[in-house]
Amino acid sequence: MTFRQFAVNNVLRNKRLYAAYFLSSLFTVMVFFTFAIFAFHPLFFEGDIRWQVLYGMAVAGGIIYVFSFFFVLYSMSSFLQSRKKEFGLLMMQGMSTRQIRLMVFMENMLIGFFATLTGILLGLVFAKTVLLLAENVLVIEETLNFYFPLWAIVVTFVSFIALFLLISLFVSFILRTRKLVDLIKSDKQSKGEPKASVTLAVIAVVLLAAGYATALYVQGQGVIIAMLPVIIVVVIGTYLLFTQLSVYVIRRLKGSKGIFWRKTNMVLFSDLSFRMKDNARTFFMVAIISTVAFSAIGTLYGFQSYLTKNLKEMNPYTFMYSPYEVEDNQIQEHTETVEEILNNHDIQTETASAELDYFEVENSGPSEVLIAKESEYNRFAELLDEEKVDAAEGEAIVVADSSRVLIGASKKERLLDVPIELTNGELVQPDQFISSVVMPEMYSYYIVDDETFEALPEPVETKTRLIWQPTEGSEEAIIEAGGILQSQFPPGLFSAIDYSIYTINKTFGPVLFIGLFIGIVFFVSAGSFLYFRLYSDLDQDKRKFKSIAKMGLTDKELKKVINRQTALLFFAPIVVALIHGAVALTALSNFFDYNLVSESAMVLGSFAGIQIIYFLVVRYLYTKQIRRAVL
Numbered sequence: 001m002t003f004r005q006f007a008v009n010n011v012l013r014n015k016r017l018y019a020a021y022f023l024s025s026l027f028t029v030m031v032f033f034t035f036a037i038f039a040f041h042p043l044f045f046e047g048d049i050r051w052q053v054l055y056g057m058a059v060a061g062g063i064i065y066v067f068s069f070f071f072v073l074y075s076m077s078s079f080l081q082s083r084k085k086e087f088g089l090l091m092m093q094g095m096s097t098r099q100i101r102l103m104v105f106m107e108n109m110l111i112g113f114f115a116t117l118t119g120i121l122l123g124l125v126f127a128k129t130v131l132l133l134a135e136n137v138l139v140i141e142e143t144l145n146f147y148f149p150l151w152a153i154v155v156t157f158v159s160f161i162a163l164f165l166l167i168s169l170f171v172s173f174i175l176r177t178r179k180l181v182d183l184i185k186s187d188k189q190s191k192g193e194p195k196a197s198v199t200l201a202v203i204a205v206v207l208l209a210a211g212y213a214t215a216l217y218v219q220g221q222g223v224i225i226a227m228l229p230v231i232i233v234v235v236i237g238t239y240l241l242f243t244q245l246s247v248y249v250i251r252r253l254k255g256s257k258g259i260f261w262r263k264t265n266m267v268l269f270s271d272l273s274f275r276m277k278d279n280a281r282t283f284f285m286v287a288i289i290s291t292v293a294f295s296a297i298g299t300l301y302g303f304q305s306y307l308t309k310n311l312k313e314m315n316p317y318t319f320m321y322s323p324y325e326v327e328d329n330q331i332q333e334h335t336e337t338v339e340e341i342l343n344n345h346d347i348q349t350e351t352a353s354a355e356l357d358y359f360e361v362e363n364s365g366p367s368e369v370l371i372a373k374e375s376e377y378n379r380f381a382e383l384l385d386e387e388k389v390d391a392a393e394g395e396a397i398v399v400a401d402s403s404r405v406l407i408g409a410s411k412k413e414r415l416l417d418v419p420i421e422l423t424n425g426e427l428v429q430p431d432q433f434i435s436s437v438v439m440p441e442m443y444s445y446y447i448v449d450d451e452t453f454e455a456l457p458e459p460v461e462t463k464t465r466l467i468w469q470p471t472e473g474s475e476e477a478i479i480e481a482g483g484i485l486q487s488q489f490p491p492g493l494f495s496a497i498d499y500s501i502y503t504i505n506k507t508f509g510p511v512l513f514i515g516l517f518i519g520i521v522f523f524v525s526a527g528s529f530l531y532f533r534l535y536s537d538l539d540q541d542k543r544k545f546k547s548i549a550k551m552g553l554t555d556k557e558l559k560k561v562i563n564r565q566t567a568l569l570f571f572a573p574i575v576v577a578l579i580h581g582a583v584a585l586t587a588l589s590n591f592f593d594y595n596l597v598s599e600s601a602m603v604l605g606s607f608a609g610i611q612i613i614y615f616l617v618v619r620y621l622y623t624k625q626i627r628r629a630v631l
Helices: 003-012 015-039 050-081 084-092 097-125 127-137 150-174 180-184 198-217 222-255 265-314 328-344 374-383 402-406 450-454 475-488 497-536 538-550 555-592 597-630
Strands: 319-321 348-360 368-373 396-399 430-434 445-448 461-472 494-496
Touching: 015 050, 015 097, 015 127, 015 150, 015 497, 050 150, 097 127, 097 150, 198 222, 198 555, 222 265, 222 555, 265 497, 265 555, 265 597, 319 328, 328 461, 328 475, 348 374, 368 374, 368 450, 374 445, 374 450, 374 461, 445 450, 475 494, 475 497, 494 497, 497 555, 497 597, 538 555, 538 597, 555 597
Parallel strands: 368 445, 396 430
Antiparallel strands: 319 461, 319 494, 348 368, 348 461, 396 445
C-alpha cells in the first residue's frame, strides 16, 4: 500500500471522525455557489438593476469567502485536536513528523475536493428554489429562470480548491506533534480544576449590566454615539461571563450539597466543571457570531419595516394630487389624466378634494399653520373609516405633528400652548390633543368647529388636495397605475404611496436578501462550532458513561444527563446571543422611535426555532452513539 493509498483509506475508514469537517466544508461551498448562481444570472446583465445587484453580490461573496476561510481553518484545527492519540500511534509505528504533515495535507485536500464537488452538485439541486426565493424577496418583475451556471461552477471550484490548498499548506506548516507520550495520553491527562476570579466574575456582571442599561436608555441620535462603547463593553463582559462567571457559578453549585448531591447532578456538574475550561472560548465565539447574525438580519428587516409601514401609516391616501402654482385649466387636465389611467387599470375609487387654509399664528414655530374645520376633517375621516371629532364651540383640537413624532419628540406638541386669535380679538385656547393622519398635512394643525372657523381672519395661503382612494382593483394594477402617474407629473405634484412602497422594497430587496444569507451562514457556522465541541469529546464520553453505567446508572438517568449536558452546550451561548440581540434591536427601536417588537420577535424566534431543531437532531445522534457504547 502506497502512502497516498494510506491517506485515502484513513479518510474512508474513519467516516464519523471526518463527517463533521466534511459537512461544514460542504455547506460553505454550497452557500457560496448559491450566491454565484444568483450573481451570474443572465437577467442581471441587463437593465437598471444590474450594477446594484452585482455590487451587492460581490461584497456578499467576498464576506462569505473570507469567513469560510477562517471557519474551515477553525474546523480543521478542532479536527486535528481530536486526532492527537492517532498521531502518537502513527509515530510509534515509525512515521516521521514530515510524513504526518504530508498525510494531513493530502487528507485535507481530498476532503476539500469532494466537499467542493458535492457542494456544487447540491447547489445545482436547490438552485431553482433559491432563484424563486430571490425573485420574491428582491421584488423583481422578471422571472429568474433556471440556467446552466457554467461561470458559477468555475468560480466556485477554483476559489475553494485554492482555499483548501492554502489551508492545507498553512496547517501542515504549523502542525506540531509534541512529545510522543503526550500524544498517546492526550485523552487521559487531567485538565485540572478550572479556577475563577471573583473579581472578574463581578466585573462581568457590571459590564453586561452597564452595556444593557446604556443601550436601553439612550434615545434617538444617542444610540449611534453609544453604539461603539456598548459593543466593546458587552463583548468584554461576554468573554468574562463564559471564562469566569460561569465557572464561578458552577463551583458555587458544586459547593451546595442540596444541589450537588441531588440525583444525577453530581455527574453533570463534575463533568461540566472540567469541560467548561475548554468550552468557554467556543461559547464566547458562538455567542458573538450569533449576535452579529441576529442583529444584522433584525436591523435589515426592521429598517425595511420602518420605511414601508411608517410611510403607509403617515400617508394613508393611495393617490394624492397636490397642485402647487398650477393653473386651473392644468388642474382639470391633470385630473382627467388621473381618472383615465385609473379607469384603464379597472380601479374604482372614492374621490375627495380639500382646500387647506393656512393662517398666521404667532409663537407657533412655523408662522403659517393649517386650521381645519370640523366638517372637513370628519369628511376625510369617513373616507378612511377613522374616528370623527366633535369640537366644542370656541375650542380647538391639536393634531399631532407627525414629523416631530418620527424623531422622538413628545406627543404633547407646542400648539397646545398657542391660542388662536379670531377677527374680533377673542382667543381660542386648544384643550384637546389627538394623534391622527386623517388630513393630508405633515405638520401639527388645529381643528375648530365650523362657526369658529368662519370667525377666523383671511387665510394666508390655501392649498388644494385631490385624493383618490381605491375601493376596487388589484394590488398589481394599483402599483402599475401609480408608477405611470408619478412618471407623468413633476416631482412632488402627485404621490402614489403603494408604488413608493413597492420601489422601496425593490431597492431594499437585494440588501435584505444578501444580509439574510450572510446571517444564516454565520448562524449555521456557530452551530457547527458547537457540533465540533460535542463530538470531539465523544470517545471520552463513551468511556465515562460506560464506567458510570456499571455502577448502576439506569437508561433513563443516562438520557437525562446527556440531555442536560447537550442542552447546556447548545443553548448557553445561544440564549446569551438572543438576549444580546433583543437589546440591540430594542436600541434600534429607540433610534427610529418606532416599535419593532413584532419584527424582533419574528427574527429571534425564527433563529431560536432553528437552533431547537438542530439541537434535537444532534442530541438524537449523540445519544444513539453513547447508548450503543454503553449497552
